[in-house]
Amino acid sequence: MRAPRFAFFVLIVLIAIAPTILHYPDLLALALIFGLLAAAFNLLLGELGFLSFGQAVFNGLGAYATGLLLVHVAHVPILLALLAAAACSAAGAAIVGLLASQGAGVYAVMLTFAFNELAYYLAFQLRGVTGGDNGLRGILRPTFFGLDLSNDVAYYYFTAAVFALVFYALLRILDAPFGYVLRAIRENEGRARAIGYDTRRFKVAAFVVSGAITGIGGALYAMLYGFVPLEVVDFTTSTNIVVMGILGGIGSPYGAIAGAAIFTLLSDRLSHVWSHWPLLLGVLFCTVVMVLRGGAVELVRFRGLGVTKRA
């Protein structure tokens, strides 16, 4: 984890100067938010080896928690709104993780999928709370210690600050003994259990961390658009998160960020030019899976830019 410190520094510089290169602060903020979602997904797939098809559940929990808080309660501090989102999503993730880690392989994947369907159904039916398919409207961005965030550039930098903090925390978690245990479970769960780790507990804990990060992403999303559409819990969102997490490479948190940036910018820029751009995305995605397991980050690594893939 010594070398990636440099990578982290490069990433922060890139994020800081991005709005001067690309003049779409809302799109850039979305890329960072998706980066958090992809990194959280990648924590489960890359470290634990668990393919989650239900990340939209945690995204939705965070978005609705923040949205409801800001719509119904006056003068909520923005940090409290983020914390509430993280807590709600972490709680949801604990339940999903507890149940899904009972299954193995494809069965576990199907369980996360079933929970996604259930969450979508609930969000759709509870119109009085979530607004159903009309979405939850009228969310106003709070100020941040007196700082007005209604301006998109200001909100971008707020998002960037939250992103940097959360991403740094994630890197530290991966480098801590906790991260090593997750990788041990991925490589050989029986062996990890044999040397004394309660692997189920670690799996649930990984879900909780992934859920909390995803929830913060959902909260930032709700405040970015002032609106929570039903799509936040849609299965399509889950598969989009999978696509973003893979595009940049499995097993690297930086890869997840790269994947999210590629996905967000391509889908926005390219969809104007060519409406069938998902075809290109599909080809790119399959290519990564077939030949470039390390994803885009592996290409960079070949050039020796110091972005290392974790073992």
Next chain:
Amino acid sequence: MEPSLVAIEILNGIVLGVIYALVAAGLTLIFGMLDIPNFAHGAFYALGAYVAYTAMTHAGFPLALVAAPLVVGGVGVVIDALFIRRLARAGHTYQILFTLGLVLIVQEGIAIVWGPDPLSVEIPHALTGGIALGFISFPYYRLFLVAVAALLIALVWLVLEGTKLGAIIRAGIEDPEMVDAIGYDVQRLFTIVFGAGVGLAAIAGALVLPLRGGQPAMGNELNALSFVVVVIGGLGSFAGAVVGGILVGLVQSLMSIVFPAADEVAIFVAMAVVLLLRPQGLFGRR
């Protein structure tokens, strides 16, 4: 609740269930037997409907029912031989991811070739009208659909259980190296089984086309449901896929009169319960 309404929903549930059973039978070959979690199964079903649409406008409906499984099954054979077989050693996760990418490609490919707007197709002339059953009437086309699907399922089962080819396939799944050593090309055999599974999804798409029309994303719902059916029925169990399919169709159909808001989610809750309480499925061994 009117008894005629219940009777109609039961009949509709059987029709729906037979379609699910047919698609799930294909998935059982691919996922249950070959152990490839093919998430593009629904996309092949959609492709089958669209190929049938083109064949239908040029050569009529009977030929479309032959063309759809042959063309799409052929596509499946090529994809398996070129890509999926090479991912076998990388494990389930990579296979799921690759087939997920295929869904994007197939879905968008359909939109490029046939356009993004929904298709609607008339029921073939010879099969219009219906059979009178007391105070309700049952359309001939649905009867035809059930008959064709039942025939196909029986055929696949007979080939698997009653022929030498079926014996070789089952032996190859049990112990590929041994069957290879006896002199059969197991990999080629598996590729053909993959193509057959894809073909079953494609012909289901062709059969559904006159009933529900077509749309590029039509496979997504069915893909999810066929996995649900295979999981509920028991992985690798052919009978489980068939019974599970009809069961899911019936539940969905009856829920639509009892509690329509939950007809979709009830199926997924059922799957989650089965997975948590009886992970091997209703018909699964072990």
